[in-house]
Amino acid sequence: VALLRLLVAGGFRKLVVCHLDHGLRGRAGAGDARFVGRLAAEFGLPLETKRVRVAELARTTRESIETAGRRARHAFFAECAAKHRCRRVMLAHHADDQAETVLWNLLRGSHGLQGIKPVQRIIVPDGGELEIHRPLLEIRRAELRTWLAAHGWEWREDGTNREPVTARNRLRLEALPLLNDIAGREVAELLVRAALADDDARQVADWALAQARVSDPQGRLHVRVLRALPAALQRAALARYLADRGVGGVTRDLLDRARAMLESDGPAKLNLPGGMWLRRREARLVVWHG
Amino acid sequence: VALLRLLVAGGFRKLVVCHLDHGLRGRAGAGDARFVGRLAAEFGLPLETKRVRVAELARTTRESIETAGRRARHAFFAECAAKHRCRRVMLAHHADDQAETVLWNLLRGSHGLQGIKPVQRIIVPDGGELEIHRPLLEIRRAELRTWLAAHGWEWREDGTNREPVTARNRLRLEALPLLNDIAGREVAELLVRAALADDDARQVADWALAQARVSDPQGRLHVRVLRALPAALQRAALARYLADRGVGGVTRDLLDRARAMLESDGPAKLNLPGGMWLRRREARLVVWHG
Numbered sequence: 001v002a003l004l005r006l007l008v009a010g011g012f013r014k015l016v017v018c019h020l021d022h023g024l025r026g027r028a029g030a031g032d033a034r035f036v037g038r039l040a041a042e043f044g045l046p047l048e049t050k051r052v053r054v055a056e057l058a059r060t061t062r063e064s065i066e067t068a069g070r071r072a073r074h075a076f077f078a079e080c081a082a083k084h085r086c087r088r089v090m091l092a093h094h095a096d097d098q099a100e101t102v103l104w105n106l107l108r109g110s111h112g113l114q115g116i117k118p119v120q121r122i123i124v125p126d127g128g129e130l131e132i133h134r135p136l137l138e139i140r141r142a143e144l145r146t147w148l149a150a151h152g153w154e155w156r157e158d159g160t161n162r163e164p165v166t167a168r169n170r171l172r173l174e175a176l177p178l179l180n181d182i183a184g185r186e187v188a189e190l191l192v193r194a195a196l197a198d199d200d201a202r203q204v205a206d207w208a209l210a211q212a213r214v215s216d217p218q219g220r221l222h223v224r225v226l227r228a229l230p231a232a233l234q235r236a237a238l239a240r241y242l243a244d245r246g247v248g249g250v251t252r253d254l255l256d257r258a259r260a261m262l263e264s265d266g267p268a269k270l271n272l273p274g275g276m277w278l279r280r281r282e283a284r285l286v287v288w289h290g
Numbered sequence: 291v292a293l294l295r296l297l298v299a300g301g302f303r304k305l306v307v308c309h310l311d312h313g314l315r316g317r318a319g320a321g322d323a324r325f326v327g328r329l330a331a332e333f334g335l336p337l338e339t340k341r342v343r344v345a346e347l348a349r350t351t352r353e354s355i356e357t358a359g360r361r362a363r364h365a366f367f368a369e370c371a372a373k374h375r376c377r378r379v380m381l382a383h384h385a386d387d388q389a390e391t392v393l394w395n396l397l398r399g400s401h402g403l404q405g406i407k408p409v410q411r412i413i414v415p416d417g418g419e420l421e422i423h424r425p426l427l428e429i430r431r432a433e434l435r436t437w438l439a440a441h442g443w444e445w446r447e448d449g450t451n452r453e454p455v456t457a458r459n460r461l462r463l464e465a466l467p468l469l470n471d472i473a474g475r476e477v478a479e480l481l482v483r484a485a486l487a488d489d490d491a492r493q494v495a496d497w498a499l500a501q502a503r504v505s506d507p508q509g510r511l512h513v514r515v516l517r518a519l520p521a522a523l524q525r526a527a528l529a530r531y532l533a534d535r536g537v538g539g540v541t542r543d544l545l546d547r548a549r550a551m552l553e554s555d556g557p558a559k560l561n562l563p564g565g566m567w568l569r570r571r572e573a574r575l576v577v578w579h580g
Contacts, residue, residue, distance in 0.1 A: 106480065106481075107469060107473035107475075107477060107480065108473070109475075109480050109483075111483075111484065111487040112402070112403065112484065112487055112491070113402070113403065113484075167472050167473070167474075170472045174468060175465070175468055175472060178464060178465055178468060179397060179465060182397065182461060182465060183398070183457070184457075187397060190396065190399050191396075193399075193401075194396065194401065194402065194403075197401040197542070198402065199522075200522040200526065201491040201494075201495065201522075202522075203521075203523070204491075204494060204495050204526055207519070207520055207522070207523055208494050208497055208498040208501065211498065211501055211502075212501075230493055230494075230497055231493075232489075232491075232492075232493035232494050233493070236490065236494055252483060252486060
């Protein structure tokens with residue numbers, strides 16, 4: 001609601017309001033859909049709505065509700081985008097969503113403090129590309145609510161956000177308030193800043209790896225080039241190369257064992273997760289399958 | 291206790307056991323000192339002990355107990371090092387200390403997931419240099435206890451670690467167990483790994499900045515060199531330069547305002563915290579005082 005009102009206030013005119021009912025909240029979901037319908041009508045904007053049964057989808061594909069929901073939303077946005085001949089999708093994730101995501105990714109073992117990207121390109125199954133923008137990512141939920149309330153504008157709450165049943169809800173309802181209390185400050189704001197710094201670090205690493213020319217034209221890693229670099233850069237180059245080749249579950253320990261292959265008297269072969277191998281041949285490191 | 295026993299088991303012979311009683315725990319502190327004395331005697335190692343009143347020191351210097359304690363320890367280690375003509379200090383910080391520190395630094399607003407350094411050089415007030423090593427930084431507290439208990443070796447507990455009064459103790463006793471429960475895994479291990487990755491990112495940035503040759507021989511920033519770099523690298527260069535010049539309280543917003551000075555039609559002067567200025571002159575950026 002806040003995003004739509006801000007976009008309209010900001011002069012955006014060619015908007016399509018898209019609402020997907022996930023079929024998870026029964027009558028409340030239908031109420032949301034009617035509310036969105038009235039909002040679109042108030043601004044004279046075209047409306048696209050659809051109802052899916054995310055719980056059933058998740059059972060069929062054996063995904064989590066969250067993953068199945070995300071996939072259903074992207075498919076729906078892609079349909080709307082094709083129908084209205086536009087590719088840009090604006091989403092209303094805010095700073096508190098970002099803080100939760102950063103903490104959530106940290107607890108799932110991601111390297112660093114990765115958050116939601118402010119701009120993201122997504123390839124959808126039908127071959128189209130969506131450009132996702134999240135303009136509210138540095139604005140707190142409370143600021144948005146205060147702004148809406150100050151104008152007397154209504155919004156809808158998703159009651160399931162208040163139930164400390166999923167891990168993400170527990171982060172929001174239990175962990176973040178406790179961390180705020182211990183720190184004596186708003187941890188969400190620190191996490192949002194940390195995600196920006198983490199994204200910068202990733203871009204600096206991209207630049208450094210390009211600068212170091214660690215790959216040959218076939219994309220294989222140059223052993224002699226790598227050998228001359230600091231250990232941290234060697235790990236970054238190996239991590240990037242293995243990720244690009246679809247090798248998952250890469251630990252720091254594995255990277256250090258791969259680094260041992262850079263020495264001419266080091267091992268020439270290393271077992272990778274997923275039945276793959278890293279081999280040293282003709283002064284190059286290459287991933288081999290099977 | 292575990293560190294000393296591991297060092298002895300690992301063949302270290304020229305060790306000096308150093309124990310500083312912080313004067314914070316009365317009789318328990320004196321009991322610790324006697325325990326350490328017996329341990330040193332058991333291995334036939336020289337012992338250095340001292341008692342300070344950290345609470346009084348902290349009142350005098352208006353520092354926190356933690357900061358005053360750290361300063362007193364470093365001064366004591368420097369005294370011992372001078373007396374025994376050695377500079378290497380081994381400290382027993384373990385993976386749980388590291389995890390707490392990473393979370394603690396994050397909550398204090400440090401950029402990224404900075405932990406305790408495994409190796410650190412410290413200049414002590416008398417001009418000497420200490421080389422601090424923390425060989426247990428990737429080993430969990432529980433592993434050390436299990437190892438000691440399996441050999442029937444005693445250790446001492448610091449009862450104040452169990453009181454949820456300081457922010458750090460609350461992190462250990464309240465926040466980390468809650469995060470473990472939500473994540474369904476040992477968050478300490480993730481935080482230790484994240485600190486290693488963060489340290490790598492810092493080294494990659496060091497390399498990238500050296501490679502980009504952003505500074506002239508006088509250490510001033512080259513405007514034209516910076517202008518050609520990606521925004522993330524510009525921010526890294528500016529952050530490093532300002533930190534080296536003693537400018538504190540540098541936010542991302544400030545860095546972005548400094549970046550605007552790279553354009554020839556951008557501002558030529560920027561107010562910095564602490565009454566300093568950043569000025570663009572002769573295609574260089576320089577910090578000016580007053």
